[in-house]
Amino acid sequence: MYKNPVLNADYSDPDVIRVGDRFYLVASSFDAVPGLPILESYDLVNWRLIGRALARQLPLDRYSVTQHGNGVWAPALRFHNGEFYLYYPDPDFGIYMVKAKNAAGPWSQPLLVKAAKGWIDPCPLWDEDGKAYLVSGLAGSRAGAKSVLIISRMKPDGTELLDGGAIVYDGHGEDSTIEGPKLYKRHGYYYIFAPAGGVPTGWQVVLRSRNIFGPYERRKVLQQGTTTINGPHQGAWVDTGTGEDWFLHFQDRGWLGRVVHLEPMKWADDWPEIGDEAQGPIGQPVLSYRKPKTLHPSTPRNPADSDEFNEAALGLQWQWQADPEPTWSFPSQALGVLRLIDTPAPPQAHNLWNTPAVLLQKLPAPRLMATTKLKATILNQGDRAGLILLGKDYGALALTKTEHGNVLRQLLCMSANLGTSERIVAEVPLSQDDVYLRVAVDEGSVSFSYSVDGKEFRPIGQRFMAQPGIWIGAKVGIFASGVTDHGEFGYADFDWFRLTALP
Template sequence: MKNIPFYLIFVLMSSFVFAQGSSNGNKWMRNPDNGDGTYTNPIINSDYSDPDAIRVGNKFYMTASSFNCIPGLPILESDDLVNWKLIGYALNKQKPEATYDLAQHGNGVWAPCIRFHKNEFYIYFPDPDFGIYMTKAQKPEGPWSEPIMVKSGKGLIDPTPLWDDDGKVYLVYAFAGSRAGIKSILTICTMNEDGTSANNDDVLLIDGHEEEPTIEGPKIYKRNGFYYIFAPAGGVATGWQTVMRSKNIYGPYEKKKALDQGKTSINGPHQGAWVQTQNGEDWFIHFQDKGIFGRVVHLQPMKWENDWPFMGKDTNGDGIGEPVIKFKKPNVGKSFPMVSPPDSDEFNEPKLGLQWQWHANPKVNWGFPSTLGFYTLNCIPKPKEAVNLFDVPNLLLQKFPDDNFTATTKFQFNSYSDGDEAGFVIMGLDYNYLKLKKTNGKVFLSQMICKNANKKELEKEMERVELKANVIFIQVKVTENGNCTFAFSEDGKIFKYIGIPFTAKEGKWIGAKLGFVALREGFINDAGNLKIDWIRFNKIQ
């Protein structure tokens, strides 16, 4: 059989038994907490891009980019900087609604900044097509205020505020070349006392073209009379962390490279946050771009030397820190339970789990949670402009939760007329769609693969089987190279392979995602639905 292509061997395999998965939520995952006083990076092995974090009292809070996915601006909470749980979102709908009612891949919420000022939580976030917004809340879990435009302008990104000791308020930000026509520079302007409106008194802080190409993502802090700007440069997957300092907020600034990949496997360690524990320890949170799996979150030890921050470990003696893989946990006074963002869902609650996001502002008729033991996803008419799933807004998806896992789901497809379709999706610039569709009164399961979905390519059917009933179990196995293999069962015990292996691909500025969709051709007054019973994840041993 050595001369037979792998995909044919895969297809020819008749059947096998798959584990149904655990209903214990995120307990199956690799946890960064080693349980012995150390941790292993990444601290969140999932797509929380451009993380920013703060400490308030004894709690740490993090937010991240969400782009076109809604709800947006995730809020995570931690007791020890290692174990993080998702507690809510700051953005329930994106404005302007006429734009974000449609799928807008790669647009929307770029790198945000979270701060705590006068007993209120603030998040400043950019939309590169419109400007810089601000939302605030009394509690991190919300409710968060309606976002207000602080500074309008195309291409303004990566805002960070500073309330100075003398009462003055500043905003530092960068530019997206794709919108503004300029990039690799950082600028600063003043704001009003409330931080709700920026002034047009912008000053250039650095032009990075010669030594700091693509400098962006600034975070401004003040310490020991110095103003510090932490800013990544060199590109997302290949760059480093630069730190600038000056006694004058307008500069001129000295600069130093504080963290780079060195000889480690952690590419592009930058774009993040300086956080200090209640016991005075300093730490730096940043992301690593892992392509298919998105931008995952790392934690680096940090210390101050001659009023310069040093991050990670200097293993090659060049004076620049390199990322650590394993390290002693932050000292926060005591140990806390291991937690991580959610993944598995039994769909028993009268609200959608926090792991789920839509690809656009949701509409009331897309789906309903219930206490009946399932989530109902309705077959909504396909948008006229959608030649494939890339432009479909009602995709109910969650992030890949790890590098190696299986996800098993059980659902019931209720079709009241021909034209309804629904199923399970691995979504990205390429996607795999295990589609159930009713045709001439019969229900069929098909593997549909779409390459270059963002370029309007069409789906191709790889295999189709007729089902005896409308209740089905589907499982995907995902490995660290993004390779996905699929199986189905009609009894939940014996699974059969379907289709061919599929290599997942990242989306536009986000990692690959998985979840569900329900559609139909044209409008009808009684569309079908997909009743999702559960989805359960297991770690591949």
């Protein structure tokens, strides 16, 4: 048996394929770098993070600063002619493609296959006759139009669209905000799986036609129903190779992000039936179910989170808030630490929300503690380093150098996305330059504590409620920042970063 969600973390807009006995999942990454996480599973339930397909976001001048909510929107992953093809949209620039022989990488540099503002959510299909197509949606915020799905002819090598596309479905009637399409072919039918109705409250639609350009028949196949799983949509159909079919989709959990659910699926009269249909002809999400019958046995595992910083490279779980500069951080296998340099924030960064050099990862559960051991070599007054829980509201613990010596501050910033300033909620003097920092998250309630010896932790400051970012959940991580932009910068050595379940 398994219990939903199978990924209780922010893997938004998942797409899934099977290659041999393994499954691969990709998700949106927006402005976080490196982007496009690639996860691997043998059973659709237990997943591990094996790579990221996007080392830096293009164009470089655009993504050298934070771009919350922009960047990589809903991607699609396919395996064709012995290669993995990954298409992703940037709603301000168009549709890109990267490819690789191995899902773990290395991946090619992004290729812009369609320069078009507002074109989003692409998914390719290579037909039996060798022709290739791409389905996509439109973002009203950029294109001035939405709620339609478009299919374009594409070069067989997947590198360029051959025409301006044709509308194959208009959802303005019963499927407003239809988007995130996934394109398949089965038994002579072309299928488009697409969510509609908006992220928090929507449903899953399936369209089918004998002609790829339509007209398409429509059927609603998944909705919230009597469950607590709101907006069950935006996902992918995958077969197991053992005769079973399954559907993965996300659910918007607010501050936790968009978590991933697994639904049983079967075919009847060449229509998919998804989830639990005991309450009526339209399926609703299952809370638990028997595990899929797959080609390979599996063991329990999760995407990486804790990090001992004992390797010569950053763990795959970590992401920056913009394309990183080469001097922001230095992992050291020799020292067994991650060294963050006290990089000055750009002038336009009024707070840490808009500071690129903040190193973050997803929250892997709704109840957890994150603890890190920090030793700071602070050279300049005002330099600081610490632990942060970041969303539109954020809280942080920062070891800071003042004119009176080192202090530990709890900082809060409400509506950080609006450019508000931090306020110091609590402050304690420190006679040492090393300290243990901890943040606890209990169903969204966030509190901080610290220790000077790693044994006794003392609470500091006040609680606040975690808030999501823009299209993403809150994140946890570490930072170091300075106030001077010349001479030698100070630095902070993080010995380890450990995530544990709350007792």
